[in-house]
Amino acid sequence: MGYLHEGHLSLAALARERADAVVLSIFVNPTQFLAGEDLDRYPRDFERDAALCELADVDVIFHPATDEMYEAKRSVFVDEDSLSTGLCGSSRPGHFRGVLTVVAKLFNIVLPDVAVFGQKDAQQVRLIQRMAHDLNFPVEIVVGPIVRESDGLAMSSRNKFLSPDERKDALCLRSALMRVEALFAEGVRNVDVLRKAMREIFDSTPSATVDYIEIVDDKTLSPLVAIDRRALVVLAVRIGKTRLIDNSLLSA
């Protein structure tokens, strides 16, 4: 969606290693925003993005106009019935229909051999992997790791909305994940205990409002009671008005 940061550029670098030609899409996709969300104020700066793409050795920027991508009378969509129902799918109904439909369109327009997505959007990545598999898209999905600021905040185009105080408070997401990682390393497996430990951190952060704190099976995204398999700790927390997400993998 553009307003590129080092997270995006790390994905371009992964693509550069894998492919003869690298195409980067910049499209603030309206269909994945719900009414009342931040579509209009989502940050955009194409000139800056283009300069960063040049430095990152990107061959093609695909930057379509909205009416090139969508006709008013469009009526075909890609839907997912299982992985998409919880987490961001609960808080943002219709969001993943918008994501999967635009990614299917991008796959068909660009016809990539390899497509690179970021682990920060963990649920989105798993949905795209499932779509590519279930619909037989001839593309290999590569997942790039989360890239963080030096103090641990996951990079996101939305971080620019944070006031200086909120920017400090936003570290609570990474703190909560590190707290769970530490407890897990000490042998704690009970999900209620781990979620409670995270909840305490958000409760003591005045600007934070939890959207969800979940520990789920890494493959099915179903909630776990105890961590007895590869698990994903996933957070969506509002800092002031800015909704941030972050996640961490725990290997049982």
Next chain:
Amino acid sequence: MGYLHEGHLSLAALARERADAVVLSIFVNPTQFLAGEDLDRYPRDFERDAALCELADVDVIFHPATDEMYEAKRSVFVDEDSLSTGLCGSSRPGHFRGVLTVVAKLFNIVLPDVAVFGQKDAQQVRLIQRMAHDLNFPVEIVVGPIVRESDGLAMSSRNKFLSPDERKDALCLRSALMRVEALFAEGVRNVDVLRKAMREIFDSTPSATVDYIEIVDDKTLSPLVAIDRRALVVLAVRIGKTRLIDNSLLSA
């Protein structure tokens, strides 16, 4: 879906004119049959189909097993919200999700430059055209005309289910369409009048049960009150237990 007849072979011939290599899929797709429909007794004869493909100069038969096409845990589907709601979409809820999803999969597996479908399945063809357009599949959709038996019955794999008496009664579909074409040629444009004329033909055919008789806009498939644009007369009629469809285009 195989059990090939001259209608299918006419589509292979159209493909042969357009392409260097012709791939024909034979897959009785379970997801487009509803519970209680004729999935189990749908006719199959791969040896006969393979011999016909050889004669028709088909290069590749794509004949996957059901478990190659579908995993139990699949969860991604292609849905259409407008053209699919009426006609066969009303009588067969879920049918077109099954059709569009399998056609998306076939497109991604075969990667055809051109794909040929038959006008007999008029609603299906329009849905596939819309899907290819809305999801940007890099494929040209070609529509082959309805192929009929010498007495006018539209060719269909399901015609083999008809008893000799039902086979005679099945001509009522073509008779109804010809009656409308004649009235249209005489200047009749009122849809109620035209539908009533068709209804009379089915009412006088003991084995016929009407599923739907509609006259719709050829592009949007919305019902018309008067034929003031290109229209499609679409019929679904059960002859005994066998559901048959047929259609005719009227150009205003």
